[in-house]
Amino acid sequence: MNPQTEANKDLWKAIYNTGDLQHCFNCSTCISGCPASFGDPPLLVRNLARKVMYGLEEALFEDDTPWACVSCSRCEEMCPMDVKPFEMILHIRQWQASNDETRVPPSIVEIYKRGYTQAVGTNVETRQALGLDPLPIITNNPEQLAMFREMLMKTPVVAANDYMFGG
Amino acid sequence: MEFCLFLGCNTPAVRPDVEKAIRASMDELGVDLVDADNYVCCPAFGSFPSTDEDSWLATSGWNLSIAEGKKRDILVQCGSCYSSLRMGREHIMHSDEKRQRVNELLEPTGRTVCGSSRVRHVSEVLYKEITPARIAEKVKISLEGLHGVVQYPCHTLYPSEVVGFEDSPREPKGMRQLVEALGATVDGYSRELQCCGGAGGFMKSTPEQAIEFAKTKFDAILEETKADFIAVSCITCLMHMENVQNTLNKRVGEERYKIPVFDYNQLLALCLGKEQKQVSAICNVSRDKVHQFIANAKVAA
Numbered sequence: 001m002n003p004q005t006e007a008n009k010d011l012w013k014a015i016y017n018t019g020d021l022q023h024c025f026n027c028s029t030c031i032s033g034c035p036a037s038f039g040d041p042p043l044l045v046r047n048l049a050r051k052v053m054y055g056l057e058e059a060l061f062e063d064d065t066p067w068a069c070v071s072c073s074r075c076e077e078m079c080p081m082d083v084k085p086f087e088m089i090l091h092i093r094q095w096q097a098s099n100d101e102t103r104v105p106p107s108i109v110e111i112y113k114r115g116y117t118q119a120v121g122t123n124v125e126t127r128q129a130l131g132l133d134p135l136p137i138i139t140n141n142p143e144q145l146a147m148f149r150e151m152l153m154k155t156p157v158v159a160a161n162d163y164m165f166g167g
Numbered sequence: 168m169e170f171c172l173f174l175g176c177n178t179p180a181v182r183p184d185v186e187k188a189i190r191a192s193m194d195e196l197g198v199d200l201v202d203a204d205n206y207v208c209c210p211a212f213g214s215f216p217s218t219d220e221d222s223w224l225a226t227s228g229w230n231l232s233i234a235e236g237k238k239r240d241i242l243v244q245c246g247s248c249y250s251s252l253r254m255g256r257e258h259i260m261h262s263d264e265k266r267q268r269v270n271e272l273l274e275p276t277g278r279t280v281c282g283s284s285r286v287r288h289v290s291e292v293l294y295k296e297i298t299p300a301r302i303a304e305k306v307k308i309s310l311e312g313l314h315g316v317v318q319y320p321c322h323t324l325y326p327s328e329v330v331g332f333e334d335s336p337r338e339p340k341g342m343r344q345l346v347e348a349l350g351a352t353v354d355g356y357s358r359e360l361q362c363c364g365g366a367g368g369f370m371k372s373t374p375e376q377a378i379e380f381a382k383t384k385f386d387a388i389l390e391e392t393k394a395d396f397i398a399v400s401c402i403t404c405l406m407h408m409e410n411v412q413n414t415l416n417k418r419v420g421e422e423r424y425k426i427p428v429f430d431y432n433q434l435l436a437l438c439l440g441k442e443q444k445q446v447s448a449i450c451n452v453s454r455d456k457v458h459q460f461i462a463n464a465k466v467a468a
């Protein structure tokens with residue numbers, strides 16, 4: 001962790017503006033049983049909560065570990081103080097992504113373009129062999145897809161990074 | 168019973184036989200399913216929920232509005248889809264401000280969302296609505312003689328107050344009772360509630376550690392149980408628990424990890440007499456032993 005020149009005491013308001021975080025008492029329950037805590041570097045939810053609370057902005061900005069979370073929500077269930085650590089992780093990601101375009105997940109471009117992260121609907125023959133009808137997917141409905149895209153254009157991430165969504 | 172079926176992306180694109188198994192088995196149990204036409208990504212937690220709330224909740228709202236238009240609850244198998252849709256609905260329902268904002272974004276598309284459709288996991292509907300007792304009555308082929316272990320989808324357990332349906336999230340019983348309803352013996356083991364570890368960025372960012380993490384689970388299954396199969400009810404669990412076994416075998420240089428993994432609805436469909444080539448056609452860990460057992464039982468029945 002880089003030494004912090006100056007703490008930003010209002011950081012928590014920018015990231016996770018709920019009273020919940022104030023109740024964190026550092027017990028580490030959120031780490032125990034967290035799959036991503038076995039990673040290298042480990043995702044240590046308690047430490048992330050500390051960084052947010054103490055306003056360690058630079059260190060948090062560079063921290064990749066929130067993106068290793070598998071979203072199992074075990075920490076959300078087990079936290080005795082109802083900090084909602086998984087929601088906090090999503091908020092840290094949102095804060096990073098809205099201040100650093102390299103953090104914007106490429107998956108959202110896929111969703112914008114075809115509605116899904118996977119190429120749903122291209123396995124026509126396999127589906128036929130299994131006796132499945134074609135799915136009513138948005139990729140095959142230009143009118144609906146256009147409306148979906150227009151809706152997304154009005155949201156912060158798409159509006160701020162519109163060059164990514166051009167093609 | 169009727170639902171709006173939300174398939175997500177992996178099931179129809181990568182494992183359409185699971186889709187077939189869900190459709191065939193639910194139909195047999197008297198559940199009417201209509202497709203969520205023009206649905207989009209749930210959205211996956213690594214996508215819009217990781218960028219901003221407007222794009223996240225507008226996308227949830229888009230999907231929820233489809234079911235609301237049909238006056239049906241949504242039925243989901245994928246754990247991530249289930250949790251994302253439920254969390255999205257929770258945000259939209261419990262904040263007037265967020266609901267207004269989502270409806271403002273939806274308005275030009277001719278959609279609205281009010282929260283009238285609930286989001287239901289297929290294992291919940293089987294366990295709580297159809298019930299294991301009814302399933303046991305309906306099945307034509309029994310798995311008696313086979314041992315199985317179960318993998319609970321984390322997204323159906325935690326956080327229990329948002330996504331849960333078990334009487335105790337610390338001691339879930341649904342998957343066990345559902346598999347027992349098919350006649351199989353379910354062996355418990357120490358790491359039963361351990362996450363498969365397959366979702367999100369864990370595998371992508373630190374694959375070595377993610378595989379080690381999964382190995383602890385498989386070692387526990389091998390040491391503590393007589394498992395002939397693993398029953399899951401989440402597409403990520405299904406794909407990941409197969410892939411990890413193949414990776415582990417390459418590492419240890421022998422076929423040590425070879426427990427077939429089934430989506431529960433696949434086992435159910437097979438026990439209801441459905442065609443194996445349709446409802447259990449795709450796998451990366453051989454299912455021959457279980458398929459053969461069922462084929463033999465079919466001849467005997």
Ligand code: SF4
Pocket residue numbers: 023024025026027028029030031045046049078079080081082083085
């Ligand atoms: S479990 Fe909750 S209270 Fe304990 S350290 Fe984690 S966030 Fe803080």
Ligand code: SF4
Pocket residue numbers: 030033034035036037043045068069070071072073074075076085086089
């Ligand atoms: S939701 Fe994320 S941070 Fe929480 S226990 Fe699961 S992997 Fe860890």
